Amino acid sequence: MDADAGARAPRPRWARIGGRIALVATLLGVYAVSIRLADVDLGALLEGLPRMADWAGRAVPPETAQLGLLLLRAAETAAIALVGTTLAAVLALVTCTLAARNLTPSAFVRLPTRWLLNTLRGIDSFVFAILFVAAVGLGPFAGVLGVALHTWGSMAKLFAETIEDVPAGPLDAVRLTGASRTKLVSYALVPDVLPGLSSIGLYMLEFNVRTSTVLGIVGAGGIGLELKNSLDLLNFPRLLTVIIIILLMVTAVDQLSSRLRRRLG
Amino acid sequence: MSGHGGAPAIRVQGLGHTYPGHSAPALRDVSFDVGRGEVVAVLGPSGAGKTTLFRCLTQLIASEQGLVELAGRRLGELRGRELSLARRDIGLIFQQFNLVRRLTAEQNVLAGRLGHVPTWRVVLRRFEKSDRALAQACLARVGLSDQASQRADRLSGGQQQRVAIARVLAQQSAVVLADEPVSSLDPASATDVLDTLRGVARERDITVLSSLHQVELATRFADRIVGLRDGRVVVDAPASDFDAADYASIFGRPGQLANVPPGQATPA
Numbered sequence: 358m359d360a361d362a363g364a365r366a367p368r369p370r371w372a373r374i375g376g377r378i379a380l381v382a383t384l385l386g387v388y389a390v391s392i393r394l395a396d397v398d399l400g401a402l403l404e405g406l407p408r409m410a411d412w413a414g415r416a417v418p419p420e421t422a423q424l425g426l427l428l429l430r431a432a433e434t435a436a437i438a439l440v441g442t443t444l445a446a447v448l449a450l451v452t453c454t455l456a457a458r459n460l461t462p463s464a465f466v467r468l469p470t471r472w473l474l475n476t477l478r479g480i481d482s483f484v485f486a487i488l489f490v491a492a493v494g495l496g497p498f499a500g501v502l503g504v505a506l507h508t509w510g511s512m513a514k515l516f517a518e519t520i521e522d523v524p525a526g527p528l529d530a531v532r533l534t535g536a537s538r539t540k541l542v543s544y545a546l547v548p549d550v551l552p553g554l555s556s557i558g559l560y561m562l563e564f565n566v567r568t569s570t571v572l573g574i575v576g577a578g579g580i581g582l583e584l585k586n587s588l589d590l591l592n593f594p595r596l597l598t599v600i601i602i603i604l605l606m607v608t609a610v611d612q613l614s615s616r617l618r619r620r621l622g
Numbered sequence: 623m624s625g626h627g628g629a630p631a632i633r634v635q636g637l638g639h640t641y642p643g644h645s646a647p648a649l650r651d652v653s654f655d656v657g658r659g660e661v662v663a664v665l666g667p668s669g670a671g672k673t674t675l676f677r678c679l680t681q682l683i684a685s686e687q688g689l690v691e692l693a694g695r696r697l698g699e700l701r702g703r704e705l706s707l708a709r710r711d712i713g714l715i716f717q718q719f720n721l722v723r724r725l726t727a728e729q730n731v732l733a734g735r736l737g738h739v740p741t742w743r744v745v746l747r748r749f750e751k752s753d754r755a756l757a758q759a760c761l762a763r764v765g766l767s768d769q770a771s772q773r774a775d776r777l778s779g780g781q782q783q784r785v786a787i788a789r790v791l792a793q794q795s796a797v798v799l800a801d802e803p804v805s806s807l808d809p810a811s812a813t814d815v816l817d818t819l820r821g822v823a824r825e826r827d828i829t830v831l832s833s834l835h836q837v838e839l840a841t842r843f844a845d846r847i848v849g850l851r852d853g854r855v856v857v858d859a860p861a862s863d864f865d866a867a868d869y870a871s872i873f874g875r876p877g878q879l880a881n882v883p884p885g886q887a888t889p890a
Contacts, residue, residue, distance in 0.1 A: 530720035530786075533680060534793055535710030535737025540744040544736060548724040 412593050419601060420594035427583055431602050434579035437497050437572065438565035441504025446558050448509045453516035454542060460520055477510025482568050486577035497578025504565050512561050519553040520546065552621045563614040570603050629694050630655035631797050631829035638687035639674055648674040649853045656831055661823050663844035664833040667873055671853040672833035676801040680714065681705065692797055710737035713790030715800035719782040721774035727785045728770040731757040734792030760788040764818055780811030787819055800832035804839065816843040837869060
């Protein structure tokens with residue numbers, strides 16, 4: 358069937374070498390332009406280093422005066438991630454069956470669904486959060502909505518890919534017993550993909566806990582608010598406490614999540 | 623439903639199919655009948671059109687020429703829910719068994735009931751006692767009662783194919799189509815699976831059409847052999863009459879047959 362694809366004549370030697378030179382030249386050009394655009398300035402870094410060392414020195418010992426408030430903000434961050442991810446998971450479960458090639462009722466449903474999901478995925482939680490702060494006001498709820506919308510896009514795409522990887526045979530076999538779509542999905546598909554989907558959900562939760570630590574910078578709740586305040590006031594001991602709390606929380610969630618995911622696999 | 627001597631269980635007439643982008647048709651003017659309760663093997667080398675024939679029979683592909691009748695119904699004229707209902711009465715057995723990997727043997731057998739059970743029962747996995755008893759009886763019939771709660775992907779190939787037979791039994795279909803049911807099994811399991819399939823067909827008056835590519839298995843298993851070559855029916859004979867000439871017309875070369883005197887057919 359694919360005989361003509363395999364029988365393509367090999368390109369001559371000079372063409373291959375020429376192709377490689379062109380590739381390397383292009384890459385070098387792209388980097389040269391990018392470094393220029395990104396304003397890379399080693400001098401500025403060297404000048405800044407003593408200042409950062411000075412901050413680090415002034416940050417020790419970390420301040421514990423407002424530990425209770427900071428921990429509350431950390432809990433708020435975790436809550437934004439949990440509620441946002443869960444909301445996204447529900448929306449993703451509904452839409453992924455429309456977006457998966459082997460399950461969609463038709464291409465007329467699948468393609469618009471894909472476009473919607475790609476759009477959602479293309480806009481970062483942070484950007485959504487800015488919009489929602491304007492729409493629903495300052496606070497963690499704006500963060501929840503921002504996380505939920507972006508995660509919905511990413512998660513549904515990953516869910517759909519997991520579903521597309523399910524072998525077609527068993528699904529066909531069950532479909533051909535006369536089972537409806539709902540029966541097919543709940544009986545033959547769900548048991549097969551549930552571990553994979555749960556694993557994706559945990560991974561997204563882990564990712565969103567990290568994302569949520571900065572949402573407070575735009576006023577969308579969580580510990581990011583304290584991060585920004587401390588920096589604005591040049592209160593480095595407090596900033597250090599905030600950073601330590603973030604690191605502990607993110608590490609704990611990562612550990613928990615990867616342990617759970619290993620058990621699923 | 624017609625009784626013995628009525629309409630054939632499977633009728634294929636003038637069936638032709640050409641895959642898009644291919645010049646040679648995969649099936650050309652294929653015609654044969656399978657009587658009720660008959661066990662027929664479709665024999666042919668790979669590429670002869672066996673799989674295309676099975677896909678046309680189940681309407682997984684729509685054939686552009688000819689007609690297919692299963693249990694008196696023309697599947698090609700049915701759409702949507704009617705097609706689903708018609709398919710419910712046809713049991714299918716596949717080369718790769720096609721069990722749901724993470725369900726138990728018993729749950730896979732119960733999948734044969736999905737066309738009959740209300741949706742809420744399927745979603746909640748709350749099958750009626752009668753359905754569960756049926757599933758257990760079907761598993762017992764294929765000798766796998768002790769594996770009922772084993773996950774499908776932990777069973778051997780032969781066991782998985784017997785679970786698939788039990789699924790077809792639970793479906794209570796009068797017609798079973800099997801596409802290369804034993805080609806991924808070792809010889810002992812292959813014989814075992816075909817004997818089981820033949821046994822249940824005899825007991826329950828089930829019509830079986832199965833594609834096979836090994837002559838020894840086909841003549842042992844079937845009442846009748848339909849030979850395909852290059853998409854055409856080249857042999858249609860009782861299994862007991864199958865001879866070296868039939869072999870040569872299907873496979874295009876002389877072959878060795880157990881019931882052929884040596885010398886009459888020499889291996890290539």
